Amino acid sequence: MRVALLANLKKNAPTWPGISPDLWDDLDSEKTTDAIANALRSAGHEVIYLEGNPDLVEHLREVKPDICFNISEGHFGDSRESQVPSILEMLRIPYTGSKVLTLALSLDKPMTKRVLAYHSLPTPPFQVFERIKEELDPDMRFPLFVKPSREGTGMGVTAESIVNDEAQLRSQLRIMFERYDQPVLVERFIEGREVTVGVVGNLTSPVAWRLPEDDEAPRVQKGLHFFPPLEVDMSRYPEEEKGVYTSKIKVEMADVFHYLCPAPLSEETVEELNWLTAATFRVTGCQDVARVDFRLDRNDNDKPYILEINPLPGLNPGYSDLCIEARAGGWSYEKLVNRILDEAIERYELE
Numbered sequence: 418m419r420v421a422l423l424a425n426l427k428k429n430a431p432t433w434p435g436i437s438p439d440l441w442d443d444l445d446s447e448k449t450t451d452a453i454a455n456a457l458r459s460a461g462h463e464v465i466y467l468e469g470n471p472d473l474v475e476h477l478r479e480v481k482p483d484i485c486f487n488i489s490e491g492h493f494g495d496s497r498e499s500q501v502p503s504i505l506e507m508l509r510i511p512y513t514g515s516k517v518l519t520l521a522l523s524l525d526k527p528m529t530k531r532v533l534a535y536h537s538l539p540t541p542p543f544q545v546f547e548r549i550k551e552e553l554d555p556d557m558r559f560p561l562f563v564k565p566s567r568e569g570t571g572m573g574v575t576a577e578s579i580v581n582d583e584a585q586l587r588s589q590l591r592i593m594f595e596r597y598d599q600p601v602l603v604e605r606f607i608e609g610r611e612v613t614v615g616v617v618g619n620l621t622s623p624v625a626w627r628l629p630e631d632d633e634a635p636r637v638q639k640g641l642h643f644f645p646p647l648e649v650d651m652s653r654y655p656e657e658e659k660g661v662y663t664s665k666i667k668v669e670m671a672d673v674f675h676y677l678c679p680a681p682l683s684e685e686t687v688e689e690l691n692w693l694t695a696a697t698f699r700v701t702g703c704q705d706v707a708r709v710d711f712r713l714d715r716n717d718n719d720k721p722y723i724l725e726i727n728p729l730p731g732l733n734p735g736y737s738d739l740c741i742e743a744r745a746g747g748w749s750y751e752k753l754v755n756r757i758l759d760e761a762i763e764r765y766e767l768e
């Protein structure tokens with residue numbers, strides 16, 4: 418097939434004097450797009466790279482792809498990850514991965530948490546601050562964790578994100594508002610292990626965007642393939658990061674990663690994490706691929722909490738969590754990438 422690979426490369430991102438140095442941290446490198454293109458070519462596809470920018474409409478009309486492999490993160494706006502899919506839907510071009518609503522939702526962590534909470538899925542209790550001076554809800558007990566509502570790749574996440582009292586909370590809120598100009602998410606701090614679960618596939622119908630009401634009902638997750646969970650081995654990072662998967666670790670130390678994959682977890686825990694991943698995938702309307710980030714509460718029997726779902730998980734062949742997980746599950750990078758494409762091809766009934 419003729420596949421257009423759509424992404425936003427860091428090197429093509431707009432820039433201006435005084436730009437925040439971490440603004441484009443979640444964009445992709447050519448190493449990633451080259452690897453994806455080569456993987457798709459190895460399966461016999463013709464691949465054309467297109468930047469997910471305002472010229473895309475014109476370029477798509479010239480290239481006329483059968484399908485797009487979309488990993489565009491977008492540049493501007495609260496729903497930037499959903500902009501390229503919106504264009505593709507207007508032009509009626511098939512594409513891989515989740516659709517407009519899911520990509521807009523998952524970029525907004527509080528909105529995603531509201532959906533999870535509605536379905537009684539475990540996510541840390543939270544409060545959203547729109548101003549520094551809002552009163553802290555009496556149910557919110559220190560220590561708390563402070564982060565931007567709509568960023569990724571650890572942006573705004575440092576050891577100081579853990580706050581132990583009012584003064585630290587207000588100081589961190591101030592920093593977040595100044596730097597990110599968006600509502601700030603304050604959550605209960607979950608002390609414990611850091612685990613992420615990758616999944617490819619699609620739930621086999623009939624399946625609704627809701628969960629069985631009865632806890633005893635069978636857990637429907639047919640059609641999804643779970644990779645072995647990856648644990649970030651926090652004990653091997655500098656102590657000053659305080660066990661948090663910070664921006665510094667994710668970006669500056671990206672190639673000195675310490676992880677355990679498969680994570681040393683009991684079979685029951687893995688089963689529980691897979692179910693929570695399937696449930697999150699389902700209620701947020703994901704398609705083809707996703708990765709769910711968890712923390713296991715050390716102070717409550719390692720109870721898992723869902724931090725977020727990433728419907729556009731990193732695909733850097735060297736260090737992205739999903740690629741490491743696939744490898745641990747016995748999948749080559751080529752197999753992973755082509756499975757994502759094939760899931761979409763099947764959904765659109767292109768073959």
Ligand SMILES: Nc1ncnc2c1ncn2[C@@H]1O[C@H](COP(=O)(O)OP(=O)(O)O)[C@@H](O)[C@H]1O
Pocket residue numbers: 541562564568569570571572574604605606607608611660661662663710712724725
């Ligand atoms: N409520 C929390 N309790 C403890 N640690 C947290 C909490 N929220 C986030 N973190 C830490 O911050 C990291 C990044 O947070 P996450 O919500 O996954 O954002 P990102 O989009 O940057 O990955 C997590 O991997 C974890 O180490």
Ligand SMILES: [Mg+2]
Pocket residue numbers: 710724725
């Ligand atoms: Mg995360």
